[in-house]
Amino acid sequence: MVFANLLFLYVFMALCFICYYISKRTVYRNVVLVIFSLLFYAFGEPVYVFLLLFSVTVNFLAGLYIDKFRESNTGFVLTGLTLFFDIGVLVGFKYTGFFIENINAVSGLDLPVPPDDIMPIGISFFTFQIISYILDCYWGKIEVQRNWFKLLMYISLFPQLIAGPIVRYSTIQNQIDNRTITPADITDGITRIAIGLGKKVILANNLSTIVDSLFSVGSLGSLSVAGTWYGVIVYAMQVYFDFSGYSDIAIGLGRMFGFRFDENFRYPFVSKNITEFWQRWHISLGSFFRDYLLYVTIFGKRRQYLNLFLVWFCTGFWHGASWNYIIWGLYFGFFILIERLIGNKRLKKIPAAVSHIYSLLVITVGFGIFYFEDIGQLGTFLGNLVGANGNKLTDHISTISMASNCWLLLACVICCLPIIPWIKKKYKELPKSPAFIYLRTAASIFIFLLSSVLLVNATNNPFIYWHF
Numbered sequence: 001m002v003f004a005n006l007l008f009l010y011v012f013m014a015l016c017f018i019c020y021y022i023s024k025r026t027v028y029r030n031v032v033l034v035i036f037s038l039l040f041y042a043f044g045e046p047v048y049v050f051l052l053l054f055s056v057t058v059n060f061l062a063g064l065y066i067d068k069f070r071e072s073n074t075g076f077v078l079t080g081l082t083l084f085f086d087i088g089v090l091v092g093f094k095y096t097g098f099f100i101e102n103i104n105a106v107s108g109l110d111l112p113v114p115p116d117d118i119m120p121i122g123i124s125f126f127t128f129q130i131i132s133y134i135l136d137c138y139w140g141k142i143e144v145q146r147n148w149f150k151l152l153m154y155i156s157l158f159p160q161l162i163a164g165p166i167v168r169y170s171t172i173q174n175q176i177d178n179r180t181i182t183p184a185d186i187t188d189g190i191t192r193i194a195i196g197l198g199k200k201v202i203l204a205n206n207l208s209t210i211v212d213s214l215f216s217v218g219s220l221g222s223l224s225v226a227g228t229w230y231g232v233i234v235y236a237m238q239v240y241f242d243f244s245g246y247s248d249i250a251i252g253l254g255r256m257f258g259f260r261f262d263e264n265f266r267y268p269f270v271s272k273n274i275t276e277f278w279q280r281w282h283i284s285l286g287s288f289f290r291d292y293l294l295y296v297t298i299f300g301k302r303r304q305y306l307n308l309f310l311v312w313f314c315t316g317f318w319h320g321a322s323w324n325y326i327i328w329g330l331y332f333g334f335f336i337l338i339e340r341l342i343g344n345k346r347l348k349k350i351p352a353a354v355s356h357i358y359s360l361l362v363i364t365v366g367f368g369i370f371y372f373e374d375i376g377q378l379g380t381f382l383g384n385l386v387g388a389n390g391n392k393l394t395d396h397i398s399t400i401s402m403a404s405n406c407w408l409l410l411a412c413v414i415c416c417l418p419i420i421p422w423i424k425k426k427y428k429e430l431p432k433s434p435a436f437i438y439l440r441t442a443a444s445i446f447i448f449l450l451s452s453v454l455l456v457n458a459t460n461n462p463f464i465y466w467h468f
Helices: 005-021 027-040 048-066 073-094 094-108 121-137 146-157 183-214 225-258 274-280 283-294 301-319 323-342 344-349 352-371 374-383 397-403 406-415 419-426 432-453
Strands: none
Touching: 005 027, 005 432, 027 048, 027 146, 027 406, 048 073, 048 121, 048 146, 073 094, 073 121, 094 121, 121 146, 121 419, 183 225, 183 274, 183 397, 183 406, 183 432, 225 352, 225 374, 225 406, 274 283, 274 323, 274 352, 323 344, 323 352, 323 374, 352 374, 352 432
């Protein structure tokens, strides 16, 4: 089950809110959330609910013993074994096929490769949440959860279970037992849900049609330079609206349940450098690697660049079991390394226009690396960008596509810019005015209804990050 689905919007979500709000006590509301979260996860693959329950149980018991023996070597060993289990489950389900394929390619063997559909949905996200919980327990940053059911609710909470944001236990530990819901929470939550749904259904889905037509296997080789740049720019916006739309819905749902999740996107395309981009893009993932890998000096303080390499290798590999994701992670890591060597003071001296152009070029090419899992196609794409494949400067199909989708593209560019935050900052009293409230409400209803209409004939509407 996905958020951009009429069954979810008008049946599952409605029933969940009804059951939740008629339950007056927090303990009963927690039961409602666990039941609906497990149903949500089981809708597509019920067998993996048992994997989720088993993983929660192992980490619940591990957390208790780690807390008990934290100051001794036993606590260190227990933490290591628990992390080995958690990472082992992730690697076993997500990367076994990748490893076997590469072993076969190098050795000439013909070992059986497991099918792609055995990977539990969202395993990358809930595994990282579990890892953050265990490490924070060992470091003494949080109080260990002594109630198995409450830990299950934290891990399985359906708004963020499938595709994030990666919510740390420290963010909501106090909200598990004590949370309130105000009318502002409900209205803000509904607005975020509508915005997220609109990003996905109205913008991302229409952008995906353009990308599919341009980057299909048969047409990529004949695509012009301009057409290739056009296609990858559209794809960059598609991924942004798709993933940030999911995060908006997750944050909105959490808000209506009384949880306050951290923001996951802050208008990343306005960044002046790549370091800033990763402070604005998929913030929960970037902060996870920063806090749990980069600042843990595995290679020692004098080898900080090896730590940086490890972080960006893992960032790429986390996104998928394919070489292009590894290349993608190291690609961004390379530019962040260059920016570190240059230094913040020198970067600030570069004219803003030059900084923005540099960032957009690097980011856009990066999304092309992200898109093409086939290394041969990736090479063709990179050659197309500079005309190295003998491709023309322009082509008829791309020109027609740009003209026919000009209003969609303009709307997407506008939505990539922080216009609304700027208005709120400029006119601080505006968000409190009745006219603004009525306008926001009307816009939310319109976006929600328009998205619903567009979903009527949609048979399968997954989010991009739903597969990770």
